[in-house]
Amino acid sequence: MIRPRVGLAALMLLLAGAARAQPYDSPPRPAEPRPLVIAAPTEKTLPNGLRVVVAERRGAPLVTARLVLLSGSETDPPQRAGLASLTAGLLTRGTRAHSATALANAAEALGGSVESGAGWNRSGVGITVTTPLLSRALALVSEVALQPTFAPAEIERLRAQTLDEMKVSYAEPGTLAGLAAQRAVFGSGAYGHPVAGTPGSLPRLARADIVKLHAATYRPDNAVLVLAGDIDMAGALKLATQHFGGWKRPATALAKPPPPTGAAWPEGVVVIDMPGAGQAAVALAMPAIARDAPDEPAGRVANGVLGSGYSSRLNQEIRIKRGLSYDAASALDARRQAGALRIEVQTKNPSAAEVLGLISTELDSLAQAPVPADELAARKATLIGDFSRNVETTAGLSGEVVARVVGGVPLAELPKRIDRLSAVGAGDVQAFAAKVFEPSRRRAVIAGVASEFEAGLKALGLTVRVMKQEALELERP
Structure with a gap:
């Protein structure tokens, strides 16, 4: 088959017309924005006071589970900065049933990793897994949060690691300026100290402090189980009851949080x-x-x-x-x-x-x-x-x-x-x-x-x- 040839002059005319129709320096107009459709999360409470919150996200068989305690670094006692952070960090470093290595292996077998930590007004444990493995994952989250051993060797290991990190970060002007500015605003109040503690406070933290804080704040009436992904409330309540229904609510009332702020630094x-x-x-x-x-x-x-x-x-x-x-x-x-x-x-x-x-x-x-x-x-x-x-x-x-x-x-x-x-x-x-x-x-x-x-x-x-x-x-x- 013989294809017709396009002359050079005709080709130039075609290109010129295309250039006039769509200049090279003008990007295509963006499409109209599509509205985000997202349902409000739903919430139920177990008899022991644990709140269960579900945010459905269908389309993929995945669920992110987070057990959140509504207490964090603001509960650190005076001269004990870093206590909540150290306590939360130790959750994944050994339980009554598993060592730190065994916990990591158990999470890896589920295709995820169990993470724990603390911040302002929060501590907790989380993991993301496929929907069929959610029950096994929640069993692991429950074990980590409720049955930590706080082994002395693990305490010293995490303390040493944190102090080593501080030795490096405290040599950086950005770290010192940022932490000092926080102190300047919040003063001696509960929000004024560093979440991770200080080189002076960490050596003062004893195992008894950790055990006491865990007993006082890791309680069902101070906790929220958040499940986001491929799950509905009926399924969430069933799993929450199975894995957290036996968590006992203490008879004593939850302590009120300390004042967040103290006297700010002077101007200048x-x-x-x-x-x-x-x-x-x-x-x-x-x-x-x-x-x-x-x-x-x-x-x-x-x-x-x-x-x-x-x-x-x-x-x-x-x-x-x-x-x-x-x-x-x-x-x-x-x-x-x-x-x-x-x-x-x-x-x-x-x-x-x-x-x-x-x-x-x-x-x-x-x-x-x-x-x-x-x-x-x-x-x-x-x-x-x-x-x-x-x-x-x-x-x-x-x-x-x-x-x-x-x-x-x-x-x-x-x-x-x-x-x-x-x-x-x-x-x-x-x-x-x-x-x-x-x-x-x-x-x-x-x-x-x-x-x-x-x-x-x-x-x-x-x-x-x-x-x-x-x-x-x-x-x-």
Whole structure:
């Protein structure tokens, strides 16, 4: 068969027409957004007080199971920072029936891994498995949470590992500045110390402290079993009763949580002098909101505009325009009883004062003027996209449910999340910024070579207090 040839002139005309129809430098228009359809989680309570929460996610035979205790690092006694974290970390390191190695092998046989840990207002155990193996997985979760042995050898091993990690991380300006900024905001309150403890507190933790904390907080009326994935409430209740129904509820009442905050540090800048540090870490923090605050969505959007993501204002001003840092970011840390907004930037020692000044300028700007419509729409779209992607997996969906359970937010808020973020206007963001970013609430810490930026800080009219690195004790008021 003879194919007709297209002449060069005709071919050029065709290409020119195509170029006019679709310029090469114009990407195709995005498709219309598809609404996220997600059902509100359902909840039932067993006779012993254990709450069972189910978030269905059909389509794949997977379930993420998390047993969450509603107590965490805020329960650490004075001079015992890190107790809740150490206790939770030891759960997977030996039970009455299995050694740490045997537990890992049992989880691996199920195609998963059992993970345990603690944070603010939470401790717990979790695993993701296929639906047919869920009963065996919950048996393992129950054993790990309720029957740990806290063997002395395992305590010393985990303590030594944690202290070794601290030795490395505490040599980093970013670690010290971030932890000190948290202390500056929350003071001597329950939220003020490091979750993992300190080099001074960990050696003080005895096995008796661990056993006492476990007995006091690992109880069914302080726990929530969250199951996310291919399961309904009827199946969840059956499994929960089978594996946790025998968990006895203590006769004594659950202790009330301690106050989250104490006296904040005075205004001004605290400088942690680290001779020889290759960079300086600038951390600025201020009291913010609890997780269940009505203006929490506005706070998320305000943080998105300020310092969440590559296109945020802090990253634009500090990294892109001036090249002063590889990353400039902020985070809204909204906990159950209180919260903080934190900003952290690493930069050259000589530019630390300049960076702090730029941060202050951006905070003032958000409080003084509304965010332009296009910028606001872009930041909200990013937040909504992140949320939508997160709930597509059982682990992500479980995490969103746990965050609401721990924060005291009604579970019915989950399917309304996108609508709540979409409803945030420029006035809401400005009102949040005016309330939270007020200059007298800000506490700044810079860790680095003090001699290279102390004069610059004083030139900004700031009160500067310098302390040696070895003098920093994060458990002292």
